[in-house]
Amino acid sequence: MDDRLSNHAGLNDSAPNDRVVGVDEAGRGPLAGPVCAAAVILDPANNPLGINDSKQLSAPRRERLACEIKASALAWAVTFVEVAEIDRINILQAALLAMRKALEALSVAPTLALIDGNLCPSGLCCPAQAVVRGDQTSIAIGAASILAKVARDQAMQELDQRHPGYGFAQHKGYGTKAHLEALDRLGPCCEHRRSFAPVRACLARVEGAA
Known part of the structure; x- marks a missing residue:
C-alpha cells in the first residue's frame, strides 16, 4: 500500500472499517462517451499493493491492479450513465447518479461511503462522507478510481470500433x-x-x- 494512502481518510471511528466503501467516478471532462463510477469495499486483510490515484498510474499498471482489486475486494461494482442522460441532467448530476448506482449495485451493504470530491449524492443507502482529493488519501477511493478509469477506458475502446x-x-x-x-x-x-x-x-x- 502506498504510504500516502490511508484505510480511513478521516473516517468516523464508530463505523466498522470492514464495510467502508470507496466511491469515485471517471469521465466528467470528456466531450464524448459515458461517465463511469465504481464502488469498492476492500478486505482490510488483503489490500493489493500499489493502489494509488488512477491518474498517477500507467494504463498497464491500472489494468493489473483492477484485476487484483476485483479478485480481493469484499464487494465492488461499476456503473455507467450514458450520454443522453448526461445531456438531460448535466454532467455533475450524471456523475452523482453514477456513484449512487454503483453503491446500490454492491452485493455487500456498506456502513459508510467515502465519496471522492466535495459533494455526496443524495438518497444513498448508507451514511456518506465527501473526501476532497480522496483518490490520493484513501485506499478505498483509490481502488474505486482505478476500477472506474479502467472500465471507462475499455468502454471508449469499444466505442472507437463503433464510431471510427x-x-x-x-x-x-x-x-x-x-x-x-x-x-x-x-x-x-x-x-x-x-x-x-x-x-x-x-x-x-x-x-x-x-
Whole structure:
C-alpha cells in the first residue's frame, strides 16, 4: 500500500472499517462517451499493493491492479450513465447518479461511503462522507478510481470500433487537438455530449453550413 494512502481518510471511528466503501467516478471532462463510477469495499486483510490515484498510474499498471482489486475486494461494482442522460441532467448530476448506482449495485451493504470530491449524492443507502482529493488519501477511493478509469477506458475502446475516425481509443473522448479536428471533419456522433460547448459549437457550424 502506498504510504500516502490511508484505510480511513478521516473516517468516523464508530463505523466498522470492514464495510467502508470507496466511491469515485471517471469521465466528467470528456466531450464524448459515458461517465463511469465504481464502488469498492476492500478486505482490510488483503489490500493489493500499489493502489494509488488512477491518474498517477500507467494504463498497464491500472489494468493489473483492477484485476487484483476485483479478485480481493469484499464487494465492488461499476456503473455507467450514458450520454443522453448526461445531456438531460448535466454532467455533475450524471456523475452523482453514477456513484449512487454503483453503491446500490454492491452485493455487500456498506456502513459508510467515502465519496471522492466535495459533494455526496443524495438518497444513498448508507451514511456518506465527501473526501476532497480522496483518490490520493484513501485506499478505498483509490481502488474505486482505478476500477472506474479502467472500465471507462475499455468502454471508449469499444466505442472507437463503433464510431471510427474520432480516435476514441486514444484520447478517450477528451477534447484533444486530434479529437477537435475529427469533430470538425466528421461532425458529432451519437456519443458526443451535446450539452458541452465544443460539441454545441460544432453542431452550430454543421447546421449553418447546411
